[in-house]
Amino acid sequence: xxxxxxxxSYIFWASLQIGVLVGIAWWxxxxxxxxxxxxxxxxxxxxxxxxxxxxxxxxxxxDDHDVYVWLTLRDGDCPEGIASDEALEREVDIRLLxxxxxxxxxxxxxxxxxxxxxxRVYVHRRNNRSLRYGEAVAIAHNCxxxxxxxxxxxxxxxxxxxxxxxxxxxxxQVWILKKLEER
Numbered sequence: 001x002x003x004x005x006x007x008x009s010y011i012f013w014a015s016l017q018i019g020v021l022v023g024i025a026w027w028x029x030x031x032x033x034x035x036x037x038x039x040x041x042x043x044x045x046x047x048x049x050x051x052x053x054x055x056x057x058x059x060x061x062x063d064d065h066d067v068y069v070w071l072t073l074r075d076g077d078c079p080e081g082i083a084s085d086e087a088l089e090r091e092v093d094i095r096l097l098x099x100x101x102x103x104x105x106x107x108x109x110x111x112x113x114x115x116x117x118x119x120r121v122y123v124h125r126r127n128n129r130s131l132r133y134g135e136a137v138a139i140a141h142n143c144x145x146x147x148x149x150x151x152x153x154x155x156x157x158x159x160x161x162x163x164x165x166x167x168x169x170x171x172x173q174v175w176i177l178k179k180l181e182e183r
Contacts, residue, residue, distance in 0.1 A: 042067070042166055053096050054147075058175055060166065065152020067163050068097075069172055071179045074143040082117040082138045082145070083109075091138040092147040100124035101134060104155070112146070112167045115139045119164075121154045135160055137167070146176060 003011075030046075042060040049057075049068065057070025072091065082088055085107045094101045107120030117139030126132055135154035139146045150163040166172065 042169075042171060049096050053093075058172070060171075062152075062162070062166065065150055065154075065159060065163060067166055068149045068151070069167065069175075070147055071176055072145045072147060073179070073183055074145070081140045085118070085120055088118040088120055088136060088138050091145050092136045092149065094122050094134050094136040094149055097134060097149060097151055098124055098132070104133075110137060110139070110164065112137070112139050112164060113173070115141055115146070117146075119160070121160075123155075135163070137164070144180065 042062050045059050045061055045066075047056050047059050047068075054068075055070050055072060057068060060067045060069075082091060085103070088107055101122040101124045104121045104123050107118045110117055110119045117137065119135055119137040122134050122136065124132055133152070133154040135150040137148040137150065146167075148163075148167055150160065152163070153159055
């Protein structure tokens with residue numbers, strides 16, 4: 001039995017519509033799994049780092065920069081806080097984003113909620129000669145370490161403050177508390 005040209009056309013368009021619907025369903029399921037955009041406009045996106053380099057965390061995109069947050073859970077191997085640039089380098093390696101990052105200067109002490117830690121700004125020159133800035137942040141909580149990489153124009157103190165305020169937001173804090181409860 002030979003299928004007419006019109007029937008083949010109907011089969012093609014029906015298959016195409018099914019494919020589009022499957023794609024939309026996959027995208028919607030993925031967006032629901034990532035979570036909603038928060039009230040300040042931070043949108044979650046898929047974790048871009050390899051789990052062998054950093055534990056799976058959460059990635060968010062703001063207006064001008066991205067924030068990658070993860071939690072390193074420890075049993076018994078407690079850091080004595082993040083008081084030096086060397087301790088910061090041990091906990092978070094900004095070179096996961098790009099191996100060309102180099103520190104701009106010494107780090108500084110920071111507070112996120114009621115915890116204190118350390119942050120340091122890094123820079124590298126891209127292939128097009130523009131500069132890319134980032135900031136590494138590490139905060140000790142008991143034996144665990146909350147680490148973050150802020151990727152954007154980190155030389156601007158207002159942008160760094162905005163990203164750190166996001167680390168204090170319910171969006172991030174609820175995720176951290178859930179990870180701590182899961183252990």
